[in-house]
Amino acid sequence: MKDKAQACVLASFAGDALALGAHWIYDTDRIARDIGRMETYRDPAGDSYHPTKKKGEFTHYGDQALVLLESLAASRRFDAEDFSRRWQRLFDGYAGYRDQATRATLENLSQGKPFREAGSSSNDLSAAVRIAPLVYALRGDEEALVKAARVQASLTHTDGLTLDAAEFLARVALRVLGGAPPPAAVQEVLRDHFTGTAVEHAVHRGLDSCTQDSITAIKAFGQDCHSPHALPAVIHLVCSHEDDLRDALVTNVMAGGDSAARGMAVGMVLGAHLGMRALHPFTWHGAHAQVNGCKA
DSSP: HHHHHHHHHHHHHHHHHHGGGGGOOOOOHHHIIIIIOOOOOOOOOOSOOEEEEEOOOOOOOHHHHHHHHHHHHHHSSOOOHHHHHHHHHHHTTSSSOOOHHOOOOOOOOTOOGGGGOOOOOBBBHHHHHSSSSHHHHHTTTTHHHHHHHHHHHTBBBBHHHHHHHHHHHHHHHHHTTTOOOOHHHHHHHHHHOOTTSSHHHHHHHHHHHTOOHHHHHHHHOOOBBBHHHHHHHHHHHHHTTOHHHHHHHHHHHTTTTSHHHHHHHHHHHHHHOOOGGGGGTOOOOOHHHHHHTTTO
């Protein structure tokens, strides 16, 4: 299981880094025409939200996941206060992009709110997808993993669906690490923990689309970061590309929009399914060296 647990983390970071070159470009024709098929890491486009980044580095989502990994490695456990401190230091003078959830959380903290009560009201999926380091570190204790996944998400996001999505993705990744095929893991977690919830509605939208063209399906869900749109897209990609990590991550980027958040979740689940061999197409340089230096 350790091989696949490591791949779970590395593939999640790969999904973010691969998306950097076309992140938040919604025009899929433009991506195909001006950038081409995103099979390798590339510098961000000229009008990118990430002008300070270079190919192989992470978006602000991946940077936050790396902070979580570093916190786990230093604390030898999940320590919400330590993660919060490191997260705040990350954005002190940060040269990268600060999204709405980050700005709102930092503003709440600056006004004196306790770190556990300072999360934004944002419903974007980013807080739910930075959990691969937790899956690795807490893979022996499902309930501890679920609690940690929800708590870390709540430090920056308080939206109910986003918190539920963090739990859902953590439980799915754990079952996949245990040997369940991704579609079966999705169905099992849905049945056992999320019947009658907004997560069930979002996940069924993704499952029902698995025979459709991925770009068409993701455009229909909505290419943006909001959890009701992004979670079905993640499920679609995981279940329609379950045996091909590279194709899943490349297709995700070609579908445009907030491909970084989707890519982190897809990489986490399919890395857990396929193991380190699936990562051979991706070279590791730049910020990825920092991932390999952390031993959670």
